[in-house]
Every structure is written in structure tokens, then in C-alpha cells.
Amino acid sequence: MPFLLGSCGAYFNQPLGNQEARISEYTNQTKKLLDLPAPAKRIEVGVYNFKDQTGQYKNIENGSTFSTAVTQGATTILIKALEDSKWFVPIERENLQNLLNERNIIRTTRDEYRANPNDPPQKLNPLLFAGMLLEGGVISYDSNILSGGAGARYFGVGASTQYRQDRITVYLRAVSTSTGAVIKTVNVSKTILSQAVDVGIFRYVNFQRLLEVETGYTKNEPTQMAVQEAIEKAVEVLIYEGIKDGIWSTNEGEEKDKELVEQYLLEKELEESTTLYERKYLKHDYRHTANVNFGLALVDGDYNTGYYDFKAGLGYKYRILPALSLGADLQIFKLNSTAETNHWWISESLNLEYNILPHDKLSPFLYAGPGVLLFADDSPSLYLQRWDAFFNLKFGAGVEYAVSDRVSFVLNGEWNATFNDKIDNLPQGRRDDYYYTFGLGLNYHFGSKKTKLKTNQ
Template identity: 65%
Template sequence: MINFTKLILIAFAFILTGCGGYFNQPVGPQKARIGEISNQTKRLASLPEPAEPIIVGVYNFKDQTGQYKSIEAGSTFSTAITQGATTILIKALEDSKWFRPIERENLSNLLNERNIIETTRQQYSDPNKEAPKRLNPLLFAGILLEGGVVSYDTNLLTGGAGARYFGVGGSTQYRQDRITVYLRAISTSSGEILKTVYVSKTILSQAVDVGLFRYVNFKRLLEAETGFTKNEPTQIAVQSAVEKAVEMLIIEGVQEKLWSTKEGAEKNKELVENYLSEKEIEESTGLYERAYKERNNEHSINLALGTAYIDGDYSTAEPDFKVEAGYTYNFTPMFGAGYDIQLFRLYSTPQNRYWWLSQNLDFKLRVLPHDRLSPVIYGGPGFMNFVDDSPSKFLQVLDGFFKVKAGLGMQYQLSDRLSLELNGDFNKVFSDKIDNEFQGTRDDYYYNFGFGLSYNFGFGKKNNEPTDNK
């Protein structure tokens, strides 16, 4: 027992040293530092220079969610979202070098100060000297930026895992929240909304704990536990989302010819093409970071190899070979029907090992039709025939039996044309003759497992583009 405990403690120490969170534990006060720069900040600063910076005004870019921080007990008036989003937006506009932001959030303070300056100069100026110089006129904005943080969704995704054995174990938990930011550009000369963009950003929280509770000797109990929690700062998430919104506003403005880069049309085209490629990937990604694929193909043919296993009257059954070919017609991306033919061998005993030919009508349901990886549920009726492989009756199809099939699989779409599928199905045969042995009242049945490749073709019919009805 002592040796076993030592091994546990050694493994436990290695686990702790392998956790990155333990290399950054605060053991004392930390000095003030320059604010963090995210990858999105670097992307914003790396944009090409504009032909001419745009003067913009931001009156208020605020938290529009109205949400407060959630706590386990009691109440709090602390907001869940930073109330300084306007300041974050102005900083992002400066970092981009595409805009010249002017003060509008506290315009009354600016006007009051200008009045104080003018009044003081007039009251205390020397009448025998030249009149005091007037203040420079205020800049006016050609574009106003409006919007805000419009949603804060908590517990969008939660989960975890853990295990414990004889008092030794650990667990991990995570939670994902999300914020959404809208930003729009408005022309001050006409009031027209020139462009609207929106960005979402997830906020991740993680917790890891490891514990040990075990008797290492008589009347000697060892108890140890450790763990850490990491929460992504909400302010950093808002900052990243706002900076991404500013980047999108700049590039989509270039695309709409609202403004231009300093290098001209060629650089504009390169910038827009890179953005459209990124946008295509983003638009094909779902809420939970799932990659969506548009399935508009009508036909699929597949080839698969695998194994078949009989469950009959013999206890000596073993897996054996199976090959399959099939065709599926897809009525919708989710539902299809098809036909397949299988050649397989069922091994009941070394002397009772026969070839069979099976034909099946399958109805298929893709649970996640627009995901790259989707579960598949299928089933239907079928008919199987005994194939005689003796030299005198080589591959003659003899007795036949009706059966039904039900199966589950996983399908991964490699491209528009090709997909991989792993499946397994249960085949209920309405006969007890499959293994050539009659015992009891239960019919024989068998299992099929396979891995194959599907080729998809026939595009056009499922392309739901709007038609021009004139």
C-alpha cells in the first residue's frame, strides 16, 4: 500500500507541474502595467493607411443589455458589462489610424471650458493692446458612430469532466458566455446609415481541481487538494469585439467605396478579397463553433469495408469480412433514401462459415445536416441470400430470408464531393436457419460494422436561390 501511495504522490506532483496555471500564481502585489494588447489590436494596427483619415464623432456607445452581475446569494448593483465602451471604441478608432475621433461624449464639459477661456480673456485683457486671439473653431464630424453592446448571454455552454478512484481524483469545469456588439456609421450631411456591422465574442471561464483522500497507513490519513480558476476578463472581450467591429467597418466601407486606402484600387481589392475569404468561413460557422457545410447534392454513392458478426445458437461465433456498395438519393439535406448491396461472411464455427448476399432499402436521417461531422440514423427492410462457394456451385445464390436493419453512424464531410462514414447496424432475420442450427424459439440476427467513402454529385436542384418572377 505504501508503494502504491508513493506512486500516486509522484504522479500527482507531475500533474501539478504540468498545469500551466501553476506557473503564474500571484504571491504578492503586482505593479501597474500598460494595458494588454490582444491579437485583434495587432490586426487593427496592421491595416493599410487610409487615403485620408475620417473625422468621426462618438456621442455614446454604451451597454444596452441592462444586466447586472449574477451572484449566488444576495443582490448586487454591479453591471455585468463595462460602462466604458465609448472610451474603448475611441481608442480602437485611434489605433486603426483610419479615423480622427473628436470629443462628443462630454461635449458640455468642452463647451463650458471654452466659455471660461473666452470670458477670462475678455475680462482680463489689456484694452490698450490687441484684442485676445479667438479660440480655434471646433471640428465637425462627417460621420457619426452609434451602437453598443446589445447582448450578454451567460451560460451559453457549460460542461466538465471528472473521475475519482479510491479517494484519488480530479475534475475540470468550464463555462462560456457571449457578448454581441453592433456598430453603425451615419452620414451627418444626410442622416443615411452608411454601414452596419456586428460582432460576437465568447468569454471563457475554467476551473480545475485535484484531490487526494486516502489512508496511507493504520490511523494515518492523507488529504490534499489543489486547483485553480481562470476567468477571461469581460473588458478584454468587449475590447476585442469593438476592435473587430472597427476593422469590419473599415473594410466593408472600402468594399462599398465609401473610403479608400492610400495605395489605391489594387490594395483595396486585396484587402476586400482577404476579408471576404474570412467572412465566408465565419458565416459557415455556427453558434457553438461548429463548421457548417451547404449540402445541395442530390446523389451519393458509397463503398465500404468492414466486418460482420452473427449472434445465433453457437457461442464460438467470430467477426468476419464484409464489403458493401450503395446509392442514396437525398430528398433534403437531412433526409434521404437508398439501396445497398452487401457481400459478407458469417462465422458461427470453423465448419459453419458461409457467404451471404444482402440487399437493403435504407432510409437515412442526418441529425446535423449542415455540420461537417454529423450523426446518421438509418434503417429499413432487406433480403439476404445464401451464397454457395463450393467448387461445383461457385457463387450460386440459394435460400433467402427477409430481415430488417437499424443502424447508427458518423459522417464527416471532407469536401463538397467526398465524405467519410463510420457505421454499425443491427440486422434482425426472421429465421433461425442462418447458422444452420435450430434451437429454442429465438431467431438469429447479426451485426455489421463498416468504414467507407461516399462520393456526392448532382448539384443544382437543392440550390435555393431566389428566382426572378416577372
């Protein structure tokens, strides 16, 4: 819902007339470049050709097009980013031949129109040479890496929304002109979002009177701005990498350099723990997990009545694989069929658990396993005695939300088959009794990490 409401700004800002030319917009990354601290010394760099290496053409609904999907002016964008950073002095190299031709024209004109032919010719200022070359380009443009939508229509009234994400990737490398060695290589990716919203009404409001209303909008993130932001981010990362490796520094000294490097390493760690679709990646290296949970239990027996009652439990599991765990749990709960039939039970079970998204903060999981169900109530009962034991088999599902590497919350529900008709203290009919439990719990992960175990083997 916030996604849709935030996007509705395009609908309320529809262009109704011609717009005048304006200075191009800053991206968020442009502001970061402008805010960088000044360098100890600016570096002369040459950019010969920073181009689109994808060769990809625009996607259209029907037919074909020779328009490229990525701007062919990436070199100009890179030079502008280098200027904005104030760390580099870009030297004209893309159209070097034009520059040399113009210098030859100046020499020839000055030589021909000297006031005194015996005077020595006036020399031009020497050209700057680059201590470093910047190479690379836009190496990838992936369409429809993520797409989807939602819609509903009832009685002639409906609405729908669609979205699509594309992705570009930029590589930038610094090369020493004195040795030809590659000093540093960085890469940056940027997603491009497109979205559409449609609302329509189609219904008869009276006999032979049809009302039809349609409205909507489409919003596409400009590809040029996405390329610009990716290139600007690559320049920023290149500066941070150079500071980290001691290639260059700020004019504020070592303390400022250390502060920038720490900020960059923190950002880099966060990016490395984020998967393709912007989900945080969790290593889950801890092999042991302890669990405590509280919730409700509900019997499904021969009585028409059935009430939720208290449940508490403890559990432990051992992680065999990131997605697969073997565990055991102990639960104590009441099964309440009627006001008179309200007894305490204890269950012990072994479980095999499969975590569907083991490296995500929010992950669903499934589990199942056999166990023993014990009647733990000494109150009078017609068919049950204290510590009567029954075999049971459970099937459960839930979601786990990680708040840190060691701590996570768990919400789960399970169905338990008892293969017995005495659980509700009324053996009647052909169907066995079942019960359900629902719980909210806390997981604590501990123990040796897999990485440490591998190094010790």
C-alpha cells in the same frame, strides 16, 4: 486533455505578491488594427455615447449586487480603437460641454488680460466637425450559453473540471452628419470563457491518520478585454465594409483594396457557415449520395465460435430533407461460424436514414430498413442451396465526417435480424440467427441543388 493542460498555466503562475501597474495588454484584434494599411484620407468621426444597453448586473452565487456585468466605459474603448486603426480622427463629443466651458474660460481670460485693450481679441482655432457619427453599443450579454464539466473519484482520490461560456454582442453603425442616412451597420459577438479545475485526496493512510489534500484554480477571461476585442473587431469590419462599398479606400490603390475585400469576404463566408457554438455549418444542398464501403461481418448463430470476415458494399441514398434520406444498398460478405461453415452472402435492402446533425462536419446518424438476404455460395451445404433467399431487417448507427461539400467519410455498424435459423447452416434451438456488419466507407454527394430547384419551380 489539451484544454486542461493548456489551462494549467494559471496554476503555475499564482500571484505571490503585489504587482506594479502596467500598460494594458494588447488583444489579438488590437494587433490586427495596428497592421491595417493606411487610408487614402483619415475621416473625422464623432462618438457621443457608445454605452452598455443591456442593463445587466453581475451574476453572483448568493445575494444581489449593483455592479454591472459590462463595463460602462465602452465609449473610451471605441475611441482608442479608432485611434489605433489610423483610419479615423476621433473628435471629442462625449464630454462636449466640458470642452466648450474650457474654451469660454480661455476667451474670457484672454479678453481680460490683453496687453492693449484696443487690440482685437485673439481667436481660438475652430473646432473640427465630424463628417460621420458612430452610434451603437453593447446590446447583449448572455450568461451560461454553454456550461459543463467532468469529474471522477475513486478510493478517496478525485479530480473535476468545470467550464462556462458567456457571450457579448456589439453593434456599431456609421451615420452621415450631412444627410442623417445610416451608411453602414456591423455587429460582432465574442464569447467569454471561465474554467475551474479541482483535485483532492481524502483517505486514511493509517489507523486514525487521515490524509486530506486539495488544490485547484479558477480562470476567468476579463469581461473588459472581451468588450475591447469585440469593439476593435467591429471597427475593423466597418473599415472593410466601407472599402467594399467604395466609401473609402487605402492609399495603396485598387489592387490593395481588392485584396483586403477578398480576404474579408472569405472570412465572412466562414463566419456565416459557423453556428453559435463554433461549429462549421454545411448546407448539404446535394440531393444524391453514392457510397462505397469495406469492413467486417460477424455471424451470431448456434455455434459458440464466430469469426470476423470480409465485407464490401455499394449504396445510394436520396435526401428528402436535410436530416432525412431514403436509400438502398448492396453488400457482399462472408459469414464465418467455423472453419467448415464459411459461406458467401449477398444482401439487398432499402433504408430510411436520420441524420442527427445534418449541418455539422461530424454527425451521428441512425438508419433501418427491410431487405433480402441471398445465399451466394456454391460450396456444399447441408441446409442451404445457392440463391436461397431470406427476409431480413437491419438497424444501424454511425458517424459521418465531411471533408468537403461533396466528399465525406462514414463509419457505421449494423445489426441484422434474419427471422431464420439456417444462416449458420445449423438449424438448432429456438433462437433465430443474426449477423453484424461493420464498415468504413466514402460518400460522394452530387446532383441538383435545392436552391436551383426552387428557382426553377
